[in-house]
Amino acid sequence: MKVLSVASEIFPLIKTGGLADVAGALPKALAEEGVEVSTLVPGYPAVLGALEDATTVHEDPALFGGPARLLKARAAGLSLLVLDAPHLFDRPGNPYTESSGHDWPDNSRRFAALAAMAAELCRGLLPSFAPEVVHAHDWQAGLTTAYLKYGAPAPVKSVATIHNIAFQGFFPAEVFPSLGLPPQAFAIDGVEYFGGVGYLKAALQCADAITTVSPTYAEEIRREQYGMGLQGLLQAREKDLVGIINGIDTEIWNPATDAALACRFDATDIDLRVINKRAVEQRFGLASEGGPLYCVVSRLTWQKGIDLLLGSLDRLVASGARLAVLGAGDRNFEQAFVEAAERHRGRIGTVIGYNDGLSHLLLGGTDAILVPSRFEPCGLTQLQGLRYGCVPVVSRVGGLADTVIDANDAAVTAGAGNGIQFGLTNETSLDNAILRANRLYATRDAWRRLQLNGMGCDVSWKRSARRYAALFRSLVLAAPAISEAKELP
Numbered sequence: 001m002k003v004l005s006v007a008s009e010i011f012p013l014i015k016t017g018g019l020a021d022v023a024g025a026l027p028k029a030l031a032e033e034g035v036e037v038s039t040l041v042p043g044y045p046a047v048l049g050a051l052e053d054a055t056t057v058h059e060d061p062a063l064f065g066g067p068a069r070l071l072k073a074r075a076a077g078l079s080l081l082v083l084d085a086p087h088l089f090d091r092p093g094n095p096y097t098e099s100s101g102h103d104w105p106d107n108s109r110r111f112a113a114l115a116a117m118a119a120e121l122c123r124g125l126l127p128s129f130a131p132e133v134v135h136a137h138d139w140q141a142g143l144t145t146a147y148l149k150y151g152a153p154a155p156v157k158s159v160a161t162i163h164n165i166a167f168q169g170f171f172p173a174e175v176f177p178s179l180g181l182p183p184q185a186f187a188i189d190g191v192e193y194f195g196g197v198g199y200l201k202a203a204l205q206c207a208d209a210i211t212t213v214s215p216t217y218a219e220e221i222r223r224e225q226y227g228m229g230l231q232g233l234l235q236a237r238e239k240d241l242v243g244i245i246n247g248i249d250t251e252i253w254n255p256a257t258d259a260a261l262a263c264r265f266d267a268t269d270i271d272l273r274v275i276n277k278r279a280v281e282q283r284f285g286l287a288s289e290g291g292p293l294y295c296v297v298s299r300l301t302w303q304k305g306i307d308l309l310l311g312s313l314d315r316l317v318a319s320g321a322r323l324a325v326l327g328a329g330d331r332n333f334e335q336a337f338v339e340a341a342e343r344h345r346g347r348i349g350t351v352i353g354y355n356d357g358l359s360h361l362l363l364g365g366t367d368a369i370l371v372p373s374r375f376e377p378c379g380l381t382q383l384q385g386l387r388y389g390c391v392p393v394v395s396r397v398g399g400l401a402d403t404v405i406d407a408n409d410a411a412v413t414a415g416a417g418n419g420i421q422f423g424l425t426n427e428t429s430l431d432n433a434i435l436r437a438n439r440l441y442a443t444r445d446a447w448r449r450l451q452l453n454g455m456g457c458d459v460s461w462k463r464s465a466r467r468y469a470a471l472f473r474s475l476v477l478a479a480p481a482i483s484e485a486k487e488l489p
Ligand code: ADP
Pocket: 016, 017, 018, 019, 021, 164, 297, 298, 299, 326, 327, 328, 353, 354, 355, 356, 359, 378, 379, 380, 381, 382, 384
């Protein structure tokens, strides 16, 4: 079976968050299930610079305001189709924002172009490539499904995956005429959303199936508290919505072979982690002391509960713990961590920025990772923590609830706990969770049990890739040979 995946970032070429990890890892896991994935990605400079054997397979002299080429290439073991459109993607820095942190002003056009190209590929643009399923990730790929619904027939089924419903790709109605969609697409059952154009909304309306990245998040987003305005639509499409938990690439995230670690280890020689701990202490300017060393590897945003953590820092330090923070995001939060590191010299260390290697070292060297998210579709850092013997301390939401087994008395007696979960009910919940973790850490055997239980968990893509493959197959088997275009322009 052939699948066209459409993603705005893909590891290891370009990454701002978990979407890139999924887009990079799932094709390899699906290959094991007999599913051949080609991924359409924008030709950012970082992507173009990483391509091997690129050949031009299509040219468009005027794609959304400028000339574009479609390249077929490989990179890092991935089979790629790259939309090289310099007027849209040849820009420095972040895929979505200018260096000031503001969205690129033409994001509606940039990702409409990506989606329009995806729809053409589904219609057989390349004679040698006939996908049976198109897998559109997040709002950036969302319009693919609308171009399919409102354009010429295409022999594909579509799956939209929500990685984070907080990011919806909402634009004013004025962008609609530039999208090349027929007037009837600007409707409640099309791309119209609260008087504007909603790219994610369009995908949830038009895709044949919807997935999101954990079973609990699939439940949560049907409720007002988490649905961010889309809960009604998701309730209406309940039958077509499924939560499939993310995995991680267990070759990239393997403490036994990880070149980013000061010392590699596995479950049989977990004491070697202390060498990585010393390296973390050195890198983050931390004193070597007996208490637990926590880490944070995160976007520094409200979603991630970073303000709550900042409020707990003094108490964390007073409890005898230390903290190493790696992250970037909200400038106020960045500044607050820099100040906290000055205020608590030797006890809190901060590195602002994105640093893949350092994130591996933190997971391989610190005792526990704090993930106090207000909502978390899946979360990957807790899975990385489990794999590296770095105990996750997480809020009980979304994929965190699905992947971390709280070390309560019953779980400990049953030998099942692999971390700590807490309800974010009030401002002392995180403090209490840290105190609980401190106490468990002080009981060396109990802590070791948590670490080993975590390292024994299957956090790979294996099971979830099987579920995606089954979903794709069920859609194709139920489909007529050519899906009818419901409305033609
Ligand atoms: P989100 O996608 O919401 O940011 P996830 O937990 O799903 O959160 O995925 C985040 C991914 O980005 C993980 O692979 C994590 O290790 C990585 N990451 C986050 N912040 C940094 C950082 N500052 N440096 C390196 N890696 C980071």
